[in-house]
Amino acid sequence: MGSQTAAQIPTSFGHELRACLRCRLVKTYDQFRESGCENCPFFKMDEDHERVVDCTTPNFTGLISVMDPTRSWAARWLRIARYVPGCYTLAVSEALPEDLQNLCEDEHIPYAPPKRI
Amino acid sequence: MPRRRYYGDDDNEEEEENMYDEEEEEDELDRGRKRRGSNFIDDDVAEEDDDDYGGRSGDRRNHRRRTGSEFFDLEAVVDSDEDEEDEDDDQDDFIVDVGAEIPDEDGVRREYRRRLLPQEDQEEDLEELTRSIQQRYARSAHVDYDEDATDVEQQSLLPSVRDPKLWMVKCAIGHERKVAACLMQKAIDNGPELQIRSVVAIDHLQNYIYIEADKEAHVREACKGMRNINATNVKQVPIKEMADVLKVESKAVDLARDSWVRVKTGTYKGDLALVV
Numbered sequence: 101m102g103s104q105t106a107a108q109i110p111t112s113f114g115h116e117l118r119a120c121l122r123c124r125l126v127k128t129y130d131q132f133r134e135s136g137c138e139n140c141p142f143f144k145m146d147e148d149h150e151r152v153v154d155c156t157t158p159n160f161t162g163l164i165s166v167m168d169p170t171r172s173w174a175a176r177w178l179r180i181a182r183y184v185p186g187c188y189t190l191a192v193s194e195a196l197p198e199d200l201q202n203l204c205e206d207e208h209i210p211y212a213p214p215k216r217i
Numbered sequence: 218m219p220r221r222r223y224y225g226d227d228d229n230e231e232e233e234e235n236m237y238d239e240e241e242e243e244d245e246l247d248r249g250r251k252r253r254g255s256n257f258i259d260d261d262v263a264e265e266d267d268d269d270y271g272g273r274s275g276d277r278r279n280h281r282r283r284t285g286s287e288f289f290d291l292e293a294v295v296d297s298d299e300d301e302e303d304e305d306d307d308q309d310d311f312i313v314d315v316g317a318e319i320p321d322e323d324g325v326r327r328e329y330r331r332r333l334l335p336q337e338d339q340e341e342d343l344e345e346l347t348r349s350i351q352q353r354y355a356r357s358a359h360v361d362y363d364e365d366a367t368d369v370e371q372q373s374l375l376p377s378v379r380d381p382k383l384w385m386v387k388c389a390i391g392h393e394r395k396v397a398a399c400l401m402q403k404a405i406d407n408g409p410e411l412q413i414r415s416v417v418a419i420d421h422l423q424n425y426i427y428i429e430a431d432k433e434a435h436v437r438e439a440c441k442g443m444r445n446i447n448a449t450n451v452k453q454v455p456i457k458e459m460a461d462v463l464k465v466e467s468k469a470v471d472l473a474r475d476s477w478v479r480v481k482t483g484t485y486k487g488d489l490a491l492v493v
Contacts, residue, residue, distance in 0.1 A: 178463060185404070
């Protein structure tokens with residue numbers, strides 16, 4: 101594992117599991133509400149609980165635990181190599197709501213909407 | 218030639234041995250027992266003979282090599298300038314490895330070039346080539362893996378032989394995600410000792426998870442002491458199929474109005490429904 105501190109690891113695997121719509125980090129709803137997203141602190145999910153619902157989705161496919169993002173081919177392929185180690189999803193099907201996309205733009209944070217196949 | 222000297226020595230030794238042997242033969246008449254006692258000398262002679270055979274075959278090899286080099290000389294005569302340039306580069310690399318200083322290297326290169334390539338413009342070509350290569354590499358260093366995922370860029374991320382491999386590991390049905398998360402926790406607790414890079418749990422693939430690591434041993438080590446995972450049978454995913462493992466069918470299926478669907482989970486599980 102790299103020198104980075106890892107994100108929280110999901111504590112349960114039921115329907116409360118959610119994925120961040122920008123970085124695809126997977127945690128439980130409660131974890132997002134309490135400490136936000138490690139990669140996207142500007143969403144301030146821990147301050148505004150409504151944000152958790154807006155910024156995350158329970159609809160995602162596949163799970164990948166990335167131990168060493170900088171040296172993992174899978175992380176590079178999925179374009180999550182720059183994020184902290186943690187559990188991510190392979191894909192989310194929804195895009196970030198428009199107002200939050202604008203927020204990203206204002207903060208100069210790159211956002212790539214999911215590709216439709 | 219060290220080889221030649223070696224065989225020369227051999228011959229001398231053999232002569233010495235032979236002399237010794239003759240002495241022994243003189244003694245043999247009255248001291249047959251001792252002759253048997255000094256068997257090792259006979260052995261030595263035998264070995265020398267072997268060596269001699271080896272030497273002869275070596276000579277034959279030398280001869281063959283000589284004919285080979287003649288062949289290459291012929292090749293060099295008819296060879297194109299480009300190939301010669303390649304050869305030149307190789308030579309330069311070799312000199313750098315040896316540790317020659319840069320001005321020396323330049324001097325050698327120029328001298329070498331004067332001998333091989335009379336055209337002066339070749340040197341400029343090489344400089345131009347060097348510049349273009351440097352530019353290309355400088356550009357590739359700025360490639361942003363995270364942003365603007367076009368298909369062409371995605372192709373450039375395809376795995377190569379130098380990348381870590383994906384290993385398919387059997388795991389208890391229904392525990393795929395949990396195992397992936399547990400291995401993540403283990404990686405956090407153990408630090409860099411755990412040499413796996415990532416663990417993938419695919420939704421539509423039950424009973425298996427993929428572990429990304431350089432070596433199978435790292436996979437086995439990581440799975441040691443883990444529940445719900447059986448690392449006795451680890452299969453490597455062919456490099457060409459690695460990208461397919463991570464390919465996800467988009468969940469956003471375009472549901473047309475008036476099409477029939479089956480509810481898969483929840484209260485109405487199993488019911489047939491009409492999209493309205």
